Structure formats: C-alpha cells, structure tokens
Amino acid sequence: MIEPLALQPLPASAEALRADVRRFLDEALAGVPADVRARSWLGFDAEFSRKLGTRGWIGLALPREYGGGGGGAFDRFVLVEELLARGAPVSAHWIAERQSAPMVLRYGSEAQKRAIVPRVCAGELFFAIGMSEPQAGSDLASVRTRATRTDRGWRVQGQKIWTTNAEHSHFMIALVRTSGTPEDRQRGLSQLLIDLKTPGITVRPIEDLTGDRHFTEVFFDDVVLPEDALIGNEGSGWEQVTAELAFERSGPERLYSSIVLFDAWLAHLRATGSTDPAALALAGRIAGHTATLRSMSVAVTAKVGAGASPMTEAALVKDLGTELEQSMPIAIADALATARAEGGAAASAPAELLRTLAYITQFAPTFSLRGGTREVLRGLIARGLGLR
C-alpha cells in the first residue's frame, strides 16, 4: 500500500533564499509579458542562465567541491518554486542542472565530473536529454541508436527526437545500444556523454504548434567519440536512465506549468471586480489543489533529502500535478468565454491574457508526456499499491 504523505516544513535556511531570488527576478522579469513568462522551462535565455550561475543559483544542491552550492533538496525547492511561479526563462540550464550534472556526479569518472559539473553550475554548459527516438517513446528500452566499439572509442549511428534545445546545447547524455539488439530490451544499453559539436551530428528543429522551435531531431551519422565518452558502466544504461528519470520526476516543477496563466486570470478578475460564483469556485479550486500538491511535493522533497527514493510518491504527485496543470487552461477558457458571451465588466479580457491562455492550452498536452506519460506513471503507482 501507499502510506499517506505528512506535512513537512521547509527549513529556515532554505526559506532565507527566497527574498534574494525575488529581488533578482523582480528586476530581471520587469516588463516581460505573461505569454512569454508562461514558457518558463521552455524559455531559452543563455544570458539569464549565466546571471543565475554567477549568483550561485545553478546547482544549489550539488557539492561545493564541483562548483555547486553545497545545499540540500529544500534549497533547490525554494529556488525552483520562485523561478517557476514567476515564469523565469530557465530552459537553457534546466536539464543540465536538474539531471545531467547529478548523473555525471553519480556515475561519471573524476575527470568527467571536473570537466562538466563546475561549468554547468556556472551557467556555461547546457545539456540535452538523449532518450526518445522515433520508435522509442514510452517504450524506452527499444532504443536503436547504436554505439560500436572502435580501437580508440565509439562510433555512433542513429537518431534521437523531441530533444529540447539540442541546437543550443553543448552536450547530450544519450541512451544507446552498445550490444545485442532491440529485442534484448533493457540489456546491452549504455549512456554516452556526447559533445554536440562532434562531426557527423546534425540537429534539425521541429516547429511546435505554438510556433516555438525548442524541439529538435538529432541525427548521428558515424559519429566518432573518444573512449571516455562512456558514463558509468557499459551495459548499465537502463539502471542509469531509470535514476535519471527519478531526478526528472521528483522536483517541484510538476505543478507550476500553468501558474502564470492562473495569476494573469486572477489579475483580470480583480481588475474587473468579478463576483461570478463560478469564477470564485474555480479560483478557489485551483488554489486549494495547488496548495495541497505543493505540500505533497515538499513531503516528497523531504524524502529525497533524507536519502530515500520515493518513486511511487513522486509518480503520484506528478500525475496529479500535471492533471491540475492541464485542467487550468480548459477551465479558464470556459470562464473567459462565458464571461464574454454574457457581458459585464469581465467580458473583455486583455490580449496578453488571451495569448497566455492560447499558449498554455496548445502546449499543455506535453505536461503529461515529458518525464513519463500518465500511463507509465499510473503503472508505477499500481506497483506501489501491490497490484503488479
């Protein structure tokens, strides 16, 4: 069975960060419209990431020895919460900080750690995820990109897809097949650290339905990599990528994807003095659900901080969180369209709010795809319940 999560406090040391982060963001985000801020962890701004790095706000929970802040999971929670709630453009360093650097620290060689982690923490080195392929989405074990051993390293042939920011990233940690065939599933997989400037790599952007171009396809055509491109052990790719997904899933970023839209809508309701009972109930519902999920996320963070790996709980919070994130644009669209049809002070919504709504509405389907689909997560929860 699944034990209930108990309320946990954020330590004062972590809360102490909040005011500084806010001051910085108030300045950095002044005048940025809501529909731009709504992109947040898809908003690429290398300069912004460098500024965060200079302040020591990338790799806050990574060891000082490698350029990190030496803090804990709660410090990172507070920082990430403030960045996301305000819609800061964190995309450039996001993956490097959240999962790539922690992966290098856990599985990499000393030389890899020294070469990579300090520069990630400085906001200089950006990473792409190398998991999905055209024929390997939720069924990640069926990857076909193959790395063959050569005298002096590896030769890679294959393709990755849905790779966020590969055009602007310096490295990718790619899950590749180093032995056997796709039928061998989890066996024979390894992770490679790939410098994306290596000859033979072609990156092609995929325009998304909102007009943004953060997704890419990455082609590897006889790409020659040195021996030390391997991260961790040859053949341990599946175990390692599972750990990487745990880093990806357990953070607090699974409930704030639509929060900029919510705040923009609240501002509209306040400005027009709305007392519509349906709007009040919707605003209250979103607030209550977000507050509950935030408390659940703090509780999961406490477990991570205590050294546990709360896979079931993290899956539960992510599935519920993305459901809330996805429900917001649907419900707010109904509220705005109803107000418009029925007239009154709230009838005319500002264009910025409508653009924000349209962006979140169109992009929201990805919320329950990235980091594991709803179906994958529910399978994990069912296992936690003792059904599998």
Added chain:
Amino acid sequence: MKNEIAEPFDRLLGDVCTPATVRAIEGGASAAPLWSAIERSGFLATLVPEAAGGAGLRLADAFALFALEGRHAVPLPAAHTMIVRALLASDGGNAPPGAIAIAAETRVGADGTVSCPGTPFGLVADAVVVTHANGGWSVLPVVAAERRPSGVHGSLRADLHWRAPPAGAIAGTRPVAWAEVGAALSAALLAGTLERVLATTVAFANERVQFGRSIGKFQAIQHQLAVMAEHVVAAHMAAQIGCSGDGPLPVPLRAALAKARASEAAALAAPLAHAVHGAIGITAELDLQLYTRRAHELRADFGAETHWNRVLGRALLASDAPLALDFLRDALLPSNDEIQATP
C-alpha cells in the same frame, strides 16, 4: 503523525469498534458501551489543556486520531466532542457528559423553539452545539429534543427539535466559526474513510478472479486504482492542512481548503470503489457500504466542494498578494514553524 497516540487509539478502535459494532449501532442498538470504552481510554481529553486535566495537545496532533475514526467508521462524534470539551475547559467550564455533535444548521423560532435539521451524528449525540443569529453558540442537551432519523438507511443523521426553549444549555464564551470546525473535522474523518475505501478496493482487486486472473492484474483496473490512490493521498494531505492549527480550533481558510479537496476526492473515490467491486459492492453484507455511505455523507456535511472553493476563491481575490503562490504561502498553508518535522 504522532504514532505514540495514534497506535493505541487504532488498537482500541480495532477492538471495540468492529464493522459488526458499527452495523449494530446503525441498526438502533445503544452506542453507550462503545462510548464508555472510548471515554475510559482518555482520548476525549486529548485537546483539553493540561491545567484542566487533559493532554494539552494541538489540533494538529489530534488529526491522526480523527483520521482513525474515519478508518474505523466510528458511529459517534468523538472528534467533535474532543473540540467542545477543550473549548469549554479552556474557558474554565465543563462540557455536558456524553457525545457532543455539531449542528450543521440551527433555526431558532420567535417562540424560543430550536430546530437542527440534518445534524450529523444527531441520532447518537447526547448534546449538540448550536449557533445563534448573534454569532454566539451554546451546547444543548439532546434529551429534551424530539429526534427524527433522516430516514436514510443506516444513517446517523437526525433532525433535532426542541418544542420549548431548551433547559440546561451551556453558553460558549469565545467566538467560534463552527461551520469551519465541522468542515475541518468532516475532512479529517473523510481522509481516514477514503483510505479504508482504497485499501478495501485494492484487496478486493487482488482477490477477485475473472478471465483466469485477479482483476487487479488488468491495466484498466490498475489505472483506476492509481487515480483513486492519488486522490486519497491528496485528501489526506488537505485534511492534515485543515487541522494544522496550534490550538484546539482549525484556521478557517485551511478548513475550507481541506473540506473542498477531501469532498472532491470522496466524489471520485466512492463511485470508483463500487465500479471495481461490481455487484457484490452493493450488498449490505460487504463492509464497503459502511465506508462509501459515510464518504457521501461527510462530503455533504457542512458544505461540499463548490461552497468551500467559493470561500477560498473569495479570499484569494480579496487578497493583495502579488502571486497566487504568495497567497498560498502567506494566507493559506501552515507556516514552517507550525509544522513539526516528522521522520
């Protein structure tokens, strides 16, 4: 969770409040023996100040006990009694003996007659908290009241009616938001009730065999139970937030959050549990109905999700917090100091 108080209470209820006991009391048997057992255990003084002979614990500490009442479907207003005893004792008074319910609605006639329609636990209460139009409240002994069951099979709700101004009333001293108290307690009972609904349904899914395997092996069932688990864990967290006050009383907005979230979870979990159980879930014989009936009643008691969401929404729109997150942190959720870290 304060295990040192929760575990003995869980054991006690496991002994004295079995499904058979619950059924008997719902069928009209006297609740006095069960009440005496709970009374003797001393748990009803959990929130009473130490100076007045109680344990002096906070509402937040008692939450685990309330949730256990829900898990065991306790057919008595024990949580409600704990709060009323604590309030009266803090102000130097004494609560009337026996089980004390909280009226969800009080109507006072010009002639001094009092009516409390649809009072939760009204059939088994010895006294009831009623509210007055001027914001005051008092505890009325039920002995002089006409007590009419709601007519719902097995339900302990009752309409209470006093033909004459009731004698023996104990007046409350400090102002109390009783609807919010009722909401926070109903949410806490719901949290435990829904955990029982989930556990029962998962166990059933693992036992029931169709098409040659237990139905819990089918992905369609697994995903429904996963969703139920999500909402049950969320209801527990929300209910804990609802009882996170330092004193014996809940913070009103947190009670609103708790009741709205837990009620929504009840609306989802109870029908899902029955869907997974199939026809057998509809029988009187299976214990499931004890918990799902309570889930529906607790959802409605003191207002369901839409009412409390509106209360929350009104407060959010009235606040000048720059971001929703600021409102959640500053005006809604318990502060870090209020939350005691648990291992």
